[in-house]
Amino acid sequence: MRRSSAGASPPSPRRWPDLPARDPERGPVPSVGETVAALTRRLTAAGVPSPRVDAELLVRHVLGWSRAALLTRAGEPLPRPVATSLDELGARRAAREPLQLLLGVVGFRRLELAVRPGVFIPRPETEVLAGEAAARTPAGGVVVEVCTGGGAVACAVAHESEARLVIATDASADAVALARENAARCGLGVTVLHGHLLEPLPGRLRGGVDVLVSNPPYVAAGELAGLEPEVRDWEPVTALVAGPTGHELSDALIAAAPAWLRTGGWLLLEVDSSRAPDVARRCLSAGLTDATIVPDLTGRDRVVLARAGPGAARSGWPPGQDGSAD
Ligand SMILES: C[S@@+](CC[C@H](N)C(=O)[O-])C[C@H]1O[C@@H](n2cnc3c(N)ncnc32)[C@H](O)[C@@H]1O
Secondary structure, three states: OOOOOOEEEEEOOOOOOOOEEEOOOOOOOOOOOHHHHHHHHHHHHOOOOOOHHHHHHHHHHOOOOHHHHHHHOOOOOOHHHHHHHHHHHHHHHHHHOOOHHHHOOOEEEEEEEEEEOOOOOOOHHHHHHHHHEEEOOOOOOOEEOOOOOOHHHHHHHHOOOOOEEEEEEEEHHHHHHHHHHHHHHHHOEEEEEEEEOOOOHHHOOOOOOOEEEEEOEEEEEHHHHHHOHHHOOOHHHHHHHEEEEOHHHHHHHHHHHHHHHEEEEEEEEEEEEEHEEEEHHHHHHOOOEEEEEEEEOOOOEEEEEEEEOOOOOOOOOOOOOOOOOO
């Protein structure tokens, strides 16, 4: 709808949302709906993958509106101060800064978590990993999440299971701080430790872990340049790249799993879809059983599960590669 500039004083936008709105000093102002459309065009031109959704979320963010409010109040004029901050956010999104960093929060399963530059942003596909981990956590069980980032998986499992103990680790001090903040924000009892893979864990947990879950870095070094700008330019490289093959950290966790899991306990790994069958085979080679591949919400192979059988090699595989210290 186009607005006419006729009329000296602005009508109440609530009573006549389809009538012209006018800023007394600077002329006509666009409606909220027109603003969404204009921002969608700007983001489309910048190559943003979901321009309409992002435009709506940014407009709702600056207005503090629900989705229902955006639908029913689209004819209202956009307040000037909001227009200024929206313009700045739109420019940042057009420059491919991740939407979640602009919003400051992300929804993950049933939780709302804080996000910050320098710590990996939880992705929707990882919700599958968290759900599978929660479903395999027995009441009173022990859960370890390695490579927790901002704590999304550990928090979701603590929220959705009756675990006795949820411990998370990360090599990044910024990630550890954010994971602790998110656990507190959600009122969840998650212990977050700083260090390499399983090294920070107390040795008494060896052989007693029910669920060992991780979304480790799994990009091969040569694949980095081909990632979306939001990932390549904004996520820490240490959160993405595992090494030359992409298998390096998942291999270390597969090697460590038999020593830490109790018999029947589960290892769950998020993987690159192209490497899922290979990761499942590596689990079996390490003495784990029941290797299974679970697709993500888009149908891509995303999670590999395997469990510690009675005969699992407690010394780890390959020998001396279990990435842990007592
Ligand atoms: C892909 S991100 C996953 C973050 C979070 N679990 C999620 O799914 O949103 C990988 C995380 O592994 C951490 N990391 C990388 N190398 C590590 C290592 N050797 N030991 C522990 N954490 C590591 C990074 O700091 C990063 O937070």
